[in-house]
Amino acid sequence: MRGRTAFSQQNHPDSLSDLAEFGSNPGALRARLYAPEDLPRGAALVVVLHGCTQTAAGYDHSAGWSRLAAEEGFAVLFPEQQRANNANLCFNWFVPEDVTRDRGEALSIRRMIEAMVTKHGLDRERIFITGLSAGGAMAAAMLATYPDVFAGGAIIAGLAYGSASTIPEAFDRMRGHGGPTKSELQRRLAQASSHKGRWPKISIWQGTADRTVAPSNADALVAQWQGVHRVDAGHGRTETVDGQTRQVWCDADGNEVIEKYTIAGMGHGTPLNTVGPDGLGHAAPFMLDVGISSTRRMAAFWNLAGADARSEATVDATATHATAAAALRTYVAPERPRPARVEPVEQPEADGSRASATGVGKVIEDALRAAGLMR
Structure with missing residues (x-):
């Protein structure tokens, strides 16, 4: 694993603009775009x-999304959490009010998407979503509650939809303790909306040395999505891409629907490759230069980038897969009042790659440690 480069989230160029108008905002989020x-x-x-x-x-x-968008000709929407909602700037991925269709933060993100599509004349059948950690868990929630909106998604160090609904449960799941069974996770995904069409294709990324979100959560995500895609764990293939393990599952039509990247020795963060002719992004806390660009690989999986982005794969076994495309629906839902919340926040890595939790978040974490619910 490559060494990390310290890089403050505050000391960076800002290439983004504000999306000022996108309708009511029940989740009280900020919308930024490129x-x-x-x-x-x-x-x-x-x-x-x-x-x-x-x-x-x-x-x-750090991830290089706006640069890749300029290269390949697509738009990027960046929902942003606000401290009034969450002291640690985490999306409230485990709060039922915020991860239910047409409510809370999920509805705010959905309305931002509709505003972007309308303003820029975007393709409703090529909308994708990705996120890291709490953002990854929120991406999983958006894919579950609005499968009709997205053609694909990618979850980095995230958690399965419906795996937690309280703070103690959230900490337990992050550490790989307890949680719904495979069949229950599949049921919760299938019942998160009334969707009857094709489901988004899913890319899952996880480091083997992640001490914040246990690697078992990636397995839970694969198991959850195998249900709606009607594939099972035994019908996949394994290959090596940029020195890392990629597993792929496919449906009866032979098109890829689920992929899982396992990054050996990587802690909690987004995998980057910042050097060489295809280098993209900048290393920072939780943005880890490990020699593989998750940004470029996701874009290739979604057919947004050139085919050469995955040309170095070494195949170990074969299987069949399916294409995903979804139609976007417009809707109106009532705005709901929302209190401020605090969400479980990542713990420091051994190299001190992030500051310790402060304020209300620290109080909650101390209480959970005292109760034996958090190490």
Whole structure:
């Protein structure tokens, strides 16, 4: 694993603009965006959700999404959490009010997407979403509650939809303790909306040395999505991509629907490759230069980037897969009042890659440790 480069989320260029008008905002989120000057009509949209303690601009600078959007000709939407909602800037991924269709933060993000599609004339069948940690868990919630909106998604160090609904449960699940059974996770995903069409294709990323979100959560995500895609664990293939393990599952039509990248020795964060001719982004806390660009690989999985982005794969076994596309629906839902919340926040890595939790978040964490619910 490559060494990390310290890089403050506050000391970075901001390439993003504000999306000022997108209707009512029950989740009280900020909307930021990047659209290339020559963005064509019918371009794709990628929605990017930052992790705890991060900002939209900081995550974009490190992950390189706006740069890739300029190269490939798509738009990027960056919902941003506000401290009034969550002291640690985490999306409230485990709060039922915020991860239910047409409510809370989920509805705010949905309305931002509709505003972007309308304003820029984007392709409703090429909308994708990704996120890290709490943002990854919120991306999983958006994919579960609005499968009709997204053609694909990517979850980095995240958790399965419906795996927790309280703070103690959230900490337990992050550490790989307890949680719903495979069949119950599949039931919760299937019942999160009334969707009857094709489901989004899913990319899952996890480090083996992650001490914040246990690697078993990636397995739970795979198991959850195998249900709606009607594939099982035994019908996949394994290959090596940029020195890392990629597992792939497919449906009866032979098209890829689920992929899982396991990054050997990586802690909690987004995998980057910042060097060489295809280098993208900048290393920072929780943005880890490990020699593989999750940003480029996700875009290739969604057919947003050139095929050469996955040309170095070494195949170990074969299987069949399916394409995902979804139609976007417009809707109106009532705005609901919302109190401020605090969400479980990542613990420091051994190298001190983030500041310790403060304020209300620290009080909650201390209480959970005293109760034996958190180490």
